[in-house]
Amino acid sequence: MKKTLLATAIAGAMVVSASASAATVYNQDGTKLDLYGNIQIAYANTNDSNGESTDEIADNGSTFGFAAEHVITSDVTGYLKLEFDDFKADEQKIAGRDSGDQAYVGAKGYFGDVRLGSYDPLIDDWIQDPITNNEYFDVSDSNSGIANVGTEDREGDKLTFTSPSFGGLQFALGTQYKGDAEENEFTGTLGEGVTHTVEADSNASFFGGAKYTAGAFSIAAAYDNLDNYDGTVTSAVDSDGNATAASVVGTDVEVGDQYGVTAQYTMGALRVAAKYEQFDSEAEDGDIDFAALGARYGYGMGDVYGAYQNISFENDNDDRNEVIVGASYNISSAMYTWVEVATLDKEEDAGDGFATGITYLF
Incomplete structure (x- = not known):
């Protein structure tokens, strides 16, 4: 499950949220500890x-988490969040401890917010989520281009400073650091039909963004230089598993940059958003542009929502148009059900389908 119904639902759309349903297990002497979680099961x-056509009943992101904070001074509060997922609730199995969701510590106060650990990328929170942060299907985003280098670690080893609001203007600056003592190899695609392994040196990337809010309107922009995913090819094989020409090994790989801007406006129970995003690729496939519109309406007992996105490939005429629609219904203050339908305009209609599920939160 994504975060929308838990954290970013508009007023009146959902009657439950992770923070509203969390149980406070300790609150004394300036220290507070909350316990929260959910079980999510879906049929797709x-x-x-x-x-x-393939179908399954599957866990859809069941989560168990802790949130704590304590008063450092009258103006500064320290906090942490530790969240586990991938419980595979449909089969009553627990994933290994290589799995998790978010884990970070921080401090917030008059100066803003400083956070260290593992959490969602800024471009995810500020740019992508307002369009579709649904239960099962989402429109594509610039992370799909980054996936070509094989990395799945967009969340770990990050430090972010987020400023307070200055008359509605807020900015964020951060870095993701990868040291040479860490496993720092990525496997991905280097040209058509070639799989490569890239070894990267110690590096601190840069990401940042700015957001302006005026009443019901907001606009945000974000940028990530993705420097941690640049490196040197140490091995390469073709689609048949055979080693490629030695000239490929030792070559440098630059992934590129990603950036985007999203504007959104809320009118009562209706929220509309527009996005432009680009993966500025250094690979031979070229840049990928994403232009999208999304809307969500809270009808009292749940949400109805949908999105349209056009994806344009610089060196490919095979542009795509994605459409996703969905609806949720609140069974109670702690339980809701939902249904979604998606058409992604890929070859062989790959990824198209429907899904439905139920979520219980505490």
Whole structure:
């Protein structure tokens, strides 16, 4: 499950949230500890890469978490968040401890907010989520281009400073640091049909953004230089698993940059958003542009929502148009159900389908 119904639902749309349903297990002498979680189970029927329909009942992101804070001074509060997911609630299994969601510590106060640990990328929170942060299906984003280098670590080893609001203007600056003592190899695609392993040196990337809010209107921009995913090819194989020409090994790989801007406006129970995002690729596939519109309306007992996105590829005429629609219904203050339908305009209708599920929160 994504974060929308838990954290970013508009007023009146949902009657439950992670913070509202969390249980405070300790609150004394300036220290507070909350316990929260959810069970999410979904049924999905989607097309695979060959266009064949496949279905399953699956865990949809069940989560168990702790949130704590304590008063450092009258103006500064320290906090932490520790969140586990991937419980596979549909089969009553628990994933290994290589799995998790978020874990960070921080301090907030008159100066703003400083956070260290593992958490969502800034471009995810500020740019992508307002369009679709749904239960099962989301429109594509610039992270899909980054996936070509094989990295899945967009959340770890980050430090972010977020300023207070200055008359509605707020900014954020941060870095993701990867040291040479860490496993710092990525596997991905280097040209058509070639899989490569890249070894990267110690590096601190840069990301940042700015957001302006005026009443019901807000606009945000974000940028990430993705420097941690640049490196040197140490090995490469073709689609048959055979080693490629030695000239490939030792070459430098630059992933590129990602940036985007999103504007949104809230009118009562209706929120509309527009996004432009680009993965500024250094690979031969070229840049990828994403232009999207999204809307969410709270009808009292849940939400109805939808999004349209056009994806344009610089060196490919095969542009795509994605459409996702969905609705949720609140069974109670702690339980809701939902249904979503998606068409992603890929070859063989890959990824198209529908899904439905139920979530219980505490």
